[in-house]
Amino acid sequence: MIALLHYLPLLGVLVVVAGFALRFNPVPVVVVAGIVSGLAAGKSVGDILALLGTSFVSERALLLYLLTLPAIGVLERAGLREHARNWIASLRSLTFPRLLIAYLGLRQILSMLGLTGVAGQAQTVRPLLAPMAEAAAEKRGAALSMEERNDVRAFSAATDNIGLFFGEDVFIALGAVLLIQGFYAQHGIELQPLQIALWALPTAIAAFVIHAIRTVLFGRRILHSGMQAAREGQAAD
Amino acid sequence: MLTIEQAYWLIALFLAGAAILNLRERRWWHAAFWGVLAVLIAGGKFVLAASAAHHPLPAQLAGIGVIALAVLSPRMTRGTLSERDTAEREADALRLRHKLFGPALLIPLVTLLVALFGAYIVVDGVHLFDKTRMTLTGLALACVIALIAALWVTRARPMAGLSEGRRLLDTLGWAALLPLTLAALGGVFAATGVGTAIADLVRLLIPVDNALACVVAFGLGMVLFTVIMGNAFAAFPVLMAGIGIPLLIHRHGADPAILGALGMVTGYCGTLFTPMAANFNIVPVALLELPNQSDVIRAQWKTGALLLAVNLILMYLLIFRF
Numbered sequence: 001m002i003a004l005l006h007y008l009p010l011l012g013v014l015v016v017v018a019g020f021a022l023r024f025n026p027v028p029v030v031v032v033a034g035i036v037s038g039l040a041a042g043k044s045v046g047d048i049l050a051l052l053g054t055s056f057v058s059e060r061a062l063l064l065y066l067l068t069l070p071a072i073g074v075l076e077r078a079g080l081r082e083h084a085r086n087w088i089a090s091l092r093s094l095t096f097p098r099l100l101i102a103y104l105g106l107r108q109i110l111s112m113l114g115l116t117g118v119a120g121q122a123q124t125v126r127p128l129l130a131p132m133a134e135a136a137a138e139k140r141g142a143a144l145s146m147e148e149r150n151d152v153r154a155f156s157a158a159t160d161n162i163g164l165f166f167g168e169d170v171f172i173a174l175g176a177v178l179l180i181q182g183f184y185a186q187h188g189i190e191l192q193p194l195q196i197a198l199w200a201l202p203t204a205i206a207a208f209v210i211h212a213i214r215t216v217l218f219g220r221r222i223l224h225s226g227m228q229a230a231r232e233g234q235a236a237d
Numbered sequence: 238m239l240t241i242e243q244a245y246w247l248i249a250l251f252l253a254g255a256a257i258l259n260l261r262e263r264r265w266w267h268a269a270f271w272g273v274l275a276v277l278i279a280g281g282k283f284v285l286a287a288s289a290a291h292h293p294l295p296a297q298l299a300g301i302g303v304i305a306l307a308v309l310s311p312r313m314t315r316g317t318l319s320e321r322d323t324a325e326r327e328a329d330a331l332r333l334r335h336k337l338f339g340p341a342l343l344i345p346l347v348t349l350l351v352a353l354f355g356a357y358i359v360v361d362g363v364h365l366f367d368k369t370r371m372t373l374t375g376l377a378l379a380c381v382i383a384l385i386a387a388l389w390v391t392r393a394r395p396m397a398g399l400s401e402g403r404r405l406l407d408t409l410g411w412a413a414l415l416p417l418t419l420a421a422l423g424g425v426f427a428a429t430g431v432g433t434a435i436a437d438l439v440r441l442l443i444p445v446d447n448a449l450a451c452v453v454a455f456g457l458g459m460v461l462f463t464v465i466m467g468n469a470f471a472a473f474p475v476l477m478a479g480i481g482i483p484l485l486i487h488r489h490g491a492d493p494a495i496l497g498a499l500g501m502v503t504g505y506c507g508t509l510f511t512p513m514a515a516n517f518n519i520v521p522v523a524l525l526e527l528p529n530q531s532d533v534i535r536a537q538w539k540t541g542a543l544l545l546a547v548n549l550i551l552m553y554l555l556i557f558r559f
Contacts, residue, residue: 007438009429013465016422020512023530026519027310027411030418031303034425041429046297048425053299054288055424057281061241062416062516063248064373066406068344070251071383073401077321078391079330080337086330115352117376118345121521127341130525150527151536157521158509158537164517165505166544169498176470180497183474187482189493199498199555206547211540 012037065122072127081131088135096136096152097219100159101212103129107163108208112170119164121157130156137219140226148222155218159211166207169200176200240367242282244377249279255403266312267407273309274414277302303421310411320404333390340386344379351375405524412523415515423471432471435462436479448489449553455480456549459500460507467513469504476500491556499555503548509541510534 012033019029031052038048072080088094110118119125133156138144144152169176177193177200184191252275259268277299287295330337352375355366366374384398391397406413426432436458443454455476462472481500485491508514511534518533527533 006430007434009426009431010434010438012422012426012429012431013435016465016513025311025411026415026512026515027418028307030415030422031307034422037425037429037431043429046293049300049304050288050293050296051300051425051428052303052421053284053296053301055421055428056303056417057277057284057299058424059417059420060245060248060278060281061370061373062420063278063413064244064376065516066248066251066413067244067377067380068383069405070398070402071340071344071380071387073403073405074384074387074391074393074397075337075341076405077326077393077397077401078333078337078387079326079328080341082323082327082330083334083337087335115345115349115372117348117352117372121517121524123344125521126524128338150525150532153525154521154527154532154536157525157533158540160521161509161517161533161537162540165508166502169502169505176501177498179470179473180501183477184493184497187478189486191494191497195494196498199495200502202551203499203502203544203548207540207544210543210547214540 008040009037011040065120068120068122072122076127080127084128084131085135088132089139092139094136095139095219096133096222097212097216099132099136100156100215100219104159104163104208104211104215107160108167108204111164111167112204116164116168116171119160121160125157125160129160137222137226140223140230142226142229144222144226145229148225151218152222155215159215162207162211166204170197170204238363238367239365239374239378241370241374241377244374245278245281247377247381249275251399251402252278252406254399255406258400258403259407266309270306270309270313270411271406273302273305277306303418306414307418310414313410329391336390340383340390343383343386344376347379347382348372348375351378408526409520409523412515412520415519419467419513419515423466423468426466427471432462432475433479435465436475439476440479440484445484445488448485448557451480451484451489452553452556453549455485455500456503456545456552459504460510460545463504463507463514464511465513467508467511467515469501469508472504472507473501485556489557492559495556495559496552499548499552503545503552506541506545506548509537 015033015036016029019033020026034052035048038051043051088099107119130153133152134144134149137152171177177197180196181191181193252271256268256272256275259271280295280299284295284299351366352372355371355375356368358365388395388398439454439458443450445451458476458480459469459472462475463469466472477500481496485496486493508517512519512530519530521533522530
């Protein structure tokens, strides 16, 4: 019976999994999961409310990216995305894989230096990288279909994520490495940050190689389907 | 001195402005949603201070605010917001050209400068930037400078900052809030013992004398827990305390530095698979106006899966060698 009570808060996890699987709106699902897990752990309603409130406001730094929106919005109103597209289209040798692989490498290096906030989905992907990637992909000579356009955008977002994650882990002054060091220190194991960071390097390199290969393959797929579309277009004429 | 708290006030101000614009257009649900959020962000410091002093009421009110946001979320339909005409935007793009990149690049550039040199800027004997979360304070400052530059370059009215910002904010809708809500859930899960329960469960299921089984259980446990929590940082202490330290380090003699580094990046692979990592996987879906919630995850899961395999192999080959 005691063992069962120990596992009862896992009900909250179940709520999350079920909610996402049934495609409910995630925000209420997450809040309900918190309440369920609190009730299952035997907390009072007042305690659960206070726990929800303090957990929420103490993470409010996660909303800082919203401050980029006014500046980006004003620039978009004056044609930022259109210009990014025109400019990349005018650079003949900048193909889709080259653009994305260069961005991936740059993002990894910046993150390794601790400069994770320099780029991001709101700051760089929506206003710059995604329209540039679309323009680079359209150099095949045919416009992107709606589906292909969405694929290119999603791939740009993915590239930003991968560059961020597998660079940040090598940076020694904050984030992952300090968390690892701090955790070990609590458990009586003393390590230097550099010792830990170095062992994340092989994975960072593997991430670059794997995703660069996938970018080339993805670029090739877009290129071929475009040539096919162009041939069919000619045949129809 | 510039502090992160002032950045929070700026966010609250922006959200309140967006609420007022929505109010004027009779978009009640949106107005209520951004209004409640603005109050929560502005009152954050007060709530935490009161909670630390054992006054639970402000925190409980904040909790009620969070529930209100959850109730309002499904009402936040994207709807159609008038955007400037495509032809007009094209004309401006041809006229302004690279000048448009300037303000956009100021955001990373100013953030970078503050991150690198912020600690050395002293005015009248006072540090200009507060040391805690200096990079994020720099990001906030960069956004303000970029907005001023953008208004100057495009000759737009200052109010355009709010109305265009509101357009993007409403495009994001409830997705803007999800990262914060999930982080809060992480806090609740930690406080209710979900983590230890999972680690215990994993230990019940594996043969603890087999080093390979322990490596695989640790690695996949990191991934699974990261998928559930949306964050490898939350998974790390749980799996380390449950499997890493007692089984891999003490019983099988694994090297702690290598285990820690590879364990964490194995968790990062899980971040690529999960909608719970909303700021990376769901927010861009809204920002890029993609049709399905899983579109970004679909674009990246193969990289994540291959990298996971590489990490497990590296872990097995390296942690017992050194």
